[in-house]
Amino acid sequence: MKVAVVTFPGSNCDEDAAYVAESLLGASTTRVWHKDASLPDGTDLVILPGGFSYGDALRSGALARFSPVMGAVRSFAERGGLVLGICNGFQILLEAGLLPGAMLQNASQKFVCKRVRLRGHDTGSPFMRGLAGRVLEMPVAHHEGRYHASDEVLDRLFEERRVAFTYEGANPNGAARDIAGVLSEKKNVLGLMPHPERAVEAVLGGEDGLGMFLAAKSFLEAR
C-alpha cells in the first residue's frame, strides 16, 4: 500500500497520520507538500490530515482547497482513489466540494477535545468493512465540527448509505443528525471529524481507530 499524506501550512496531524501509515500499517508513506501539483506515482490512499490549514482564516479549509495539490487530489478521487479527510482534512474536502455539506462552529462555540462514541454504518465503503453496526471510541478535537447540509441533502446521504459515522449518545458539536463522517457518491472519499489516527494503540487509550485503516489496507491489497 502506498500512502500520501498531504501537508498544508498549518496542518498539525500530518505527522501522526504518517506515523500510523508507516509504523503501524507498514505502508510506504510519502509526505506531500501542498504546493506540489501531483501525487506520487502509484498512490493508493491520500490522507488530508487535521490541523489549522492557513490558520482557519475565513473558514476552516476555505483557503487550502485552492492549494495546487488539491487539483491532483480531485482527479485522483474521480479515478476512484481512496481519500481520507480527518478533521481539518474533512473541512477541506467539504470546501472543495468533494463531499457535500459545510462545517460550522460547534454549538458550544468552544473547542472540544474528548473521546466520543461513534456508530459505524453499513455503507459498502472500502473504509468501513467490518465497522457497520459497531460502536467505536475515538477522540475529537475541533472548534468547527457542526456538520450542516440542507434537509434534502441529509435525507439523500442516509438513503444512499453515505453517512459513515454518527455520534452515539452525546453529540459533541451539534452536528446535523449526529453526523460525524460522510462519504462521496462512489464511497471512495471519506471525511470525518473524529481522529481515528489518535486511537490506534492501547497505550494511548484505545485501538478503535485502527479498523478503518486496516479495512482500507485489505481492500487495496485484495484489489
Added chain:
Amino acid sequence: MSSVVDAKVAKEHGLTVKEWQHALDVLGRTPTIEELGMISVLWSEHCSYKSSRVHLKTLPTEAPWVIQGPGENAGVIDVGHGLAVAFKMESHNHPSFIEPYQGAATGVGGIMRDVFTMGARPIANLNSLRFGDPKAPRMRFLVEGVVAGIGGYGNCMGVPTVGGEVAFDPSYNGNILVNAFTLGVLPKDRVFLSQAAGVGNPLVYVGSKTGRDGIHGATMASEEFSKDSEAKRPRVQVGDPFTEKVLLEACLELMKEDVIVAIQDMGAAGLTSSSAEMASRGGLGVEINIDLVPRRETGMTPYEVLLSESQERMLMVVKKGHEAAVHRIFEKWDLSSAVVGVVTDTQHVVVKDAGRVVVDLPVSLLVDEAPMYERPTQRPEGLEALWVEPKLAEHPAAERLLALLARPTIASKRWIYEQYDHSVRAGTVIGPGEADACVIRLPDAGGTPKAGGGPGIAISVDMNGRYCRLDPRRGAALGVLEAVRNLACVGAEAKAVTDCLNFGNPEKPEVMWSFAEAVVGLGEACRALDTPIVSGNVSLYNETEGRPILPTPTVGVVGLVEDVRRVAKTAFPGPGHRIFLLGSTDVLSFAGSELQLLETGVLSGRPPEPDYARARAVHGACIEAVRSGLARSAHDLSEGGLLVALAECLVAARPGPDGVWLGAEVKLPGGERTRSAFAEGPSLILVTVLDSEVEALCALAERHRAPIAELGRTTDSGRLHIDQFLDVPTSALSDAYENGLMRALDLNALGG
C-alpha cells in the same frame, strides 16, 4: 517621538532617578531616545531580574544530567537514548488580566518559541493558572478568555496541552496568574544556543513582519496594576499561532542544515533584548540596519521598530555565505527573512537607520551594568501570631466532603481541559484529569512518534499559595514536594525543575521577604530531592491597588518513566482491591487547608516542616510499586485531604457499562477523625493492590522505610462508607466534583 531626552523622559520610561544617573555616568553623555528606550526595557524588572538576581543565584542548577541550566531560552536535560528535553515555564500575568484571550495566547506562544529556539520540537504544554473569587467582577470572563486563549494558540500549534493546575483565591481578584510551560525534545548533541559568534556573520531576521504591537510590554510587566491599566489595552500583543506554527516548522527544517550559529526569540522587548542578549552571551557586538527590518506598518520610527513586541519573530546569527539556505526555507513556508545586520567585535550594539547611527551603546551597559538590588526584607508583623493550628467547628462529614469536592480549586477541571487538544502528536499516555501527573511517550529526536512502550516523560506543575503566605519557605518547599510526589504517583522519577516565581511589589520589604524565603525553600527542597532548577522566570509587581497576591512560586517538575506501559492512574481499578496509605498522617494540619478557608474564611496555622527523608522514602516506594505493576492505582493527598483523595479515586473510575459506580469501605487512620479525614499534609499517597499482593506491597514499603497503613477495600456498593462517620453515594460525589467548577462560575456546558 520627542527627541529631547532628559530626566523627565527617563522617568516616563520607568527609570528611577538613580538609574538615570547611573546610565549617564556609564555612558558619559545623554542617550538618544532610541538608546533610552533600549536601556529602559533591558533594565526593567522583567528583563534584568534586578530585584531577584541576588536570590536566584543561590538555587541549585547542576547535576550530571543537566545539559543547559538557567541563562538560555530554556533548560535542557539528558533523558537517555540520545535524547534531551528542553523546558521552561513563563508568566503572562499582566497582559492576561487586561486582555485574557490574547494575553494567555501570546504567553503560550512565547514559551513555545523559547523551547523551539533551543532546537527542540515542542511535545507538551502545561499551565498553572490562578483566578480570584469566582464571583468577583470579570472573573468568569477572565476564566473563559484565558482558557480559550491557551487553547486557541496551543491547539493550532498542534502541541498537546496535557496538564496543569488551576486554583482560585480572592487575592488574585485583580491580578490573575497565567504561567505557561512547554517541553520539547531534541537530540542531546544538537542544542542551539543564543551566543553570537563569528565576527562578520550576518544577523538574520525571520518570521512575522514588525508592527507597533506591545511597545513597552516589558515595562508594563514591571509596574503595579492600577485602574488605568485597562486603558493600556493597545500595548497588548496579538498572537498569530498559524504564523508560529509555520515558523516552528521552518526553524526546525533550517536547524537540520548546518547554518545557524546562534538563535534567539524576539520576546519581551523584541529586537532590543534579543540583539543585546546575543551579543552579551557571545562577548561580541552587533550592528543592525533598522531600515532593513521587515515591517507590517508604514511610517514606523527606529524607536518603534527596536521596541516592538510583535510576536512570532526570531533573530539568528547565520554562517556567512549561507544566507540563501535561510531564504529558501523561509520562502517555502511563506515567511519573511532578511539580513538586518552583522556580528562585530566592538562589544557595542550599534543601530543605523539608513546609514545614520541612532544607537551606539556598550553591550555591557545594557546587560552587565543593569541595576541589581539587594532590596530590604522584613518578615510581616504578626506572622507568628497566625501560627496557631486552626480549630474547626463540628459539622457532618458527608456535607463537608461534598462541599470540598465542589470547591472550584478541587473540583474537576474537565470544562477547562476539554477545550485543549490533549491527544495530538500520538504521545499522550496520561492526559489531563487522569492522574497526578501527565505522561508523554518519548518520540524520536525529531519528534516522530515511536510505537509501543518505551520511555516517557512525566510532568507536573504545582504550588499552594496559601501555604506560602503562612510560611513562604515551607510553602515553596512543600510545593516542590507535591510536584515530585505527583510524578511518583505515575511511576516517574523527578529529574529537574523549572520555576515561575509570582510575587507582589518587591519594593515592599514584606513582599521581598516572602520572595527571599520562598527561594530558600525552593533551593532546600530541590537540593534534598536532587532536582536542580534549570530554567525559570520571575514575575513581580503582582498587586492591585496595594494588595499583593498570595506568594506563588510555581514549579514545573520533569521526570522519567521507564516504560509507559507501567504507569498508574488515579482511578480505582475495580471492586475488591485493597486500599493502602503510604506515608504517615502525623504531619496533617488544617493550616491553610481548603476546609479552613471554606468554613472560616481565615488563613492561619503553620504548614509542617518538610521531612525530606520521609518524602524520598514514600516516593521511592510508590515509584517501585507502580513500575513493578503492584500498584493498580496511585493518587496523592492534596487539597482537601484523605477523603477528597478517596472520592477522586472513586469518581475517576466512572460507572461501569451497567451504570454501577464503585464504592469503598474505609477505616480512618488513627488520631482525631475530622483531622484524619480532611486535614492536609505532604508525602501521603493512596495505592491499591490485589489481595494476593498485599504482602509484597508491605515488604516493598518496609524496604524503602516508608510508613504504610491499610485503609480498607474497594467495593461494588457504589458508596463511600466509613463506619459511624460517613456514607455517601459515589454518584453524589461525582455530581459535586464534576459540576463544581461550572456551578461556581456559572459556565455553560461544552455540549455532548
Added chain:
Amino acid sequence: MRARVIVTLRRGVLDPAGQAVGNSLRHLGFGEVGDVRLGKVIDLELGSISRAEAEKKVNEMGQKLLANPVIEDFSLELTDEGGTRTT
C-alpha cells in the same frame, strides 16, 4: 475603488454566537433586541477599476471564496474615490 463584503450565516442556519450576543444584550437591559446574527466584514482595495467591473469581480470573489453558499450569504458595498457608496 473599495469594496466591503458582508458575509452572514444564511437564515435557518443556527448561529450560537449571535444567540449569545442577543442574550447578553437583553441581560444588559436592551429588551428590544430580537434575533441577532453575527457576520464577517471583508474590506477590499481594488485600485482603479470601474464600478461595473468591481461589482462583477467582487461577486465572483464572493461566490468562489469569500462565502460558502451552503451556509453563508453575502452582500457588497462599493465606494469609489469620490466617496459615493452603493450597495
